[in-house]
Ligand SMILES: Cc1cc2nc3c(=O)[nH]c(=O)nc-3n(C[C@H](O)[C@H](O)[C@H](O)COP(=O)(O)OP(=O)(O)OC[C@H]3O[C@@H](n4cnc5c(N)ncnc54)[C@H](O)[C@@H]3O)c2cc1C
């Protein structure tokens with residue numbers, strides 16, 4: 001089955017982990033091609049053809065048949081997704097896009113809130129290659145540090161930061177970035193989270209001369225290069241298209 005066709009998948013679990021943050025597990029049968037960390041799927045919360053209901057989500061974890069998504073409810077599509085119960089069916093297309101490079105280097109993962117979603121699959125892959133990454137994970141409160149225990153199992157070190165100080169360090173994740181890069185001799189940083197976090201992180205990471213790649217979770221239409229609804233301005237000129245050139249992009253190539 002092509003990665004570009006929608007297939008039906010059965011909901012195995014759809015659990016609210018923290019207010020508005022859900023962990024969805026589906027059985028995609030044998031119709032889904034193997035995924036790479038950092039790739040995404042287009043999901044329709046209902047069986048059917050309504051293209052206006054397709055939404056992109058990072059692949060949180062993947063095994064043959066079983067795929068997981070971590071999502072926050074923000075509007076109509078994610079609201080419908082949150083109502084799905086085990087045994088119900090959704091439509092999905094993927095894996096799509098370019099993922100993370102998983103060659104062996106000293107990697108630091110920087111996550112903000114639900115932006116942690118693509119990092120479980122990536123951390124596990126790096127761990128299995130004998131290259132456990134370092135993790136810096138920030139959120140507003142301790143409740144929003146979703147799936148941190150599962151992720152930490154694959155990481156050489158985990159530093160958590162909360163804005164209200166309810167767990168770990170207090171403040172913004174970017175305040176602890178400089179130390180994390182210097183202390184661990186980091187060769188590459190991967191980031192995912194809100195754009196202001198990415199922007200602030202880029203300034204710090206650039207000053208260390210370390211490459212910075214981001215999974216950019218902006219608005220998308222079709223997911224397959226047709227609608228041009230995912231255009232992101234390039235730092236020099238022209239546009240990048242998230243669904244084909246990304247969602248993982250070199251942060252220096254983007255005009256922030
Ligand atoms: C490649 C990719 C991977 C993604 N992975 C994840 C993931 O793993 N987990 C997750 O929770 N979300 C992820 N997102 C974001 C997710 O696709 C959106 O939150 C979702 O499409 C919103 O759909 P909706 O119908 O609920 O909201 P809508 O009804 O479409 O919008 C509701 C509100 O949310 C805002 N909004 C919509 N999309 C976004 C967005 N992408 N970023 C910020 N604000 C938005 C709208 O402007 C509006 O104010 C990803 C996006 C991309 C492009």
Ligand code: FES
Nearest residue numbers: 222223225228243
């Ligand atoms: S989302 Fe349609 S072209 Fe990228």
